[in-house]
Amino acid sequence: MRLTWDEYLSLRRDRLAAAGASVQCLPGWSCETVAGLEAVRPGAAGWAVVCAPGQSLPRRRDRATAARHDAWLHARAEGPPAPETPELRARWARARLVALGERLSEEGHRSWTEGWREQPSEDAHAAAVLAGLGSRSWTVRAEAEALLLPPVLRSFRGVCLARRLPAAVRERAVGELREAVFYRLCLPDGAGRPGWTELAARTLETAGPVSALLGPLGEDQRRRAASCAASRGRWGETARALFGPRSRALRARALLDELDRWEVHLNTHLQLRLRARWAAGETDPDGDWRQLVQSRARARARLRALAGERAEALLEAVLALPALAARLRDAASRWAWAWAWEELARDFSFDLGRPVLAPCVQDDLIPPPWPAAWEAPLDSWLLLVLLRGRLDHLRRWAETGSTGDRDSTWGRLLAEALPAPLSAEGHGRLQDELRQSLSRRLSALRPVVVAVAQLQPGRGLKSAVLRILEESWSPWLPLPRAGFPSMQRAARALLPTLPAEEAP
């Protein structure tokens, strides 16, 4: 919507008011606002765009969208240096987030999902083409080319034009492309996936650029999506910010548990990227939006690669879309643009064995559930650690991988008493399990510790302790043979710190 200058100034005031409101989520953002916004450095122009009084600004005569007004002002505004107070800097950042939130809901979402015109006859045609490609039917070639060749050829011409290739080269490339398109769409590439799956994934983006791509994913793809997000690029930082300083595998598991909230976590990721950009003094409004668009595009590309592995589910989801012809043609333009750059890099050799979109090669980092057969050995060992007074050592070791000292008792517990199954895969998996379940396990062990603490000291202590332990002791580790008075002292010392028993 184009605004007059006065309407724009009014919008700026509203943004500042929204930025000052005490809310968890700013308008247009589905995530809680990230912390640390006082670290931004807006600079004089950036500050003026957001915070300078309207009467101190140059005045624009033309109507324009708020985003264009922002950029116009940034190019012209001069003002005093940005204030140094952290509160004002954070408020500036929140007001910028409000401005970008306006665009996220409109351009970031509705531009993808709305405005596709239904054309019943062409839509039915498009559905028949996709279904035919899905079953590798050569009979839909003419219909597929009638629908898809024009946008695909135009994208290839566009790339050739952008690279200023001579007309003869351009037409040779386009001529070969014309014959290659159907083969690319219909036949599997070197990774075993036909090109129509890439096209279908891009079509599905128009049902919700990120969330719709989650629909076709199976369990394997969901696990790798979470593993990828916990590992790759700046997303690793986002996962740490979201789920704390746990291991990568645990962050991946946490992401997997919340994969259906991907859009929310993506918003957090975007805010963190913006915070880093603003902290580096980069506050050009056009650059902010470019940052958002690129970060979202990377997230979508990863999900597309995974959705493409699920041809049947993908086809079912795409065939359910209204206005399919319009969406499919639009997707074909974007898909062909990416393909054309790939071909350009290889002199238009049309090696159809190479996919346009690199397949996802992410390993599944998320360990399988802790085996039931390992429960008893772990709990017995934990009990031994508690009775040897080494709970603090255990906690440090589980969190950091080291106790920070050279305690010989802990060393023996780890090297000699740890049941074989628990150390068979190294200590990493055990540490991950303890980070997740230690509190629950300590609660469960509390009655045993209480029982030991309440025993009468003296000559019968050893046999009394052993009677208690034998009830649930795992055969994977030997029962203790000595040190029972110190075990009881440790049990008594532990009681105030052990979590209460959880309700079953």
Next chain:
Amino acid sequence: MSAVSELELIRHLCGADDPDERTDLRERIAEAPSLLARVDVLEAALAPPPPTPRWPLPPVGWGALALSGEARAMGGDQGHALVFEPPDGAARLVVVLWNRGAGWEVLTPTGPADGLRPEDLPQDGRGRRVIDVVLPAGRSTWAVALPCPEQGPDWAAPEPWTRFRAALFAGEVPVQVVPLSGSVQP
């Protein structure tokens, strides 16, 4: 305010930018007369040329005929041959096309009198049929197709190759395309 690059502009005109980039770019174009003029020039350059008849041949290596290009000793010189295995015992014609960069041209047959059948061609030691070819300098692409007689050229029709092209398009003709390189003349 960052400038709109030519690449962004072309991508937008091709509809290949993401929907979340389009609104703003449309606004930027609308507010800059110089961009509007540039759009007209680029639109003209993107317009497709008039259509030409297609030879719907598959990309290199994606046809269904086992065909290879092989170097051969021919006296003191080196020659080249296209070698293929006929796919079945059905009656077929041999159609050879080449492309030196300016589009496909038929080498054989050129008329009703010079039609070749696979069994007219010599065989190598492995029973494959051999077509000796003289390569032009540089890179060229060669295609061998084996249509059934009713899919081959119809010399009585005004456009003899229409029937063959239609059969190729429908994927009914065993065909393969190979790239070959001839030595560049000094």
